Amino acid sequence: MRKKRKPEEHGFNVWRSYSDMMAGVLLLFVLIMCVTLFQAQKSYQDSLKERDEKIALQEKYTEELLEKQNALDEQAGTLKSQDEQIKSKDKQIKSQDEELSSLAEKLARQQETLEAQQKKLASQKKKLSSQQAQLFPYIFLINKQRKRLKSRSIQPLIRNFNLLQKLI
DSSP states (O other): OOOOOOOSSSSOHHHHHHHHHHHHHHHHHHHHHHHHHHHHHHHHHHHHHHHHHHHHHHHHHHHHHHHHHHHHHHHHHHHHHHHHHHHHHHHHHHHHHHHHHOOOOOOOOHHHHHOOOHHHHHHHHHHHHHHHHHHHHHHHHHHHHHHHHHHHHHHHHHHHHHHHHHOO
């Protein structure tokens, strides 16, 4: 038959207090683990929020950079077209400068020619005035003879004389 256990009333049971103590330590570990998990979850949510803010800020900066890049591209296109215009204007100015220098050279040659012709004209005027001075006594004599001839009424001689004068 079976033996009945006798209740142990008359002594202190070590294992019971040891198990209570272990349960308390386990409960303490569970509490510490819960607090740590809550802190980790809060830290994780904060890092997610911070990451989302950084992503939003990065997208904002990306949009701003794209806008600035587009503006720079437009300015680069404008600068390129202005550079081309400047180059065409430079070519036009160079051709006009070349044309101007050739016209200046032509003007200088024409000025030299004009001065030479003016000198020639002056010398010819001197020559003409000297020839007129030499002819003046002859003209005076011719006019005198014409008056004399008119007085004699010799018309054919006068005509010949006029023709002769025209030839001179």
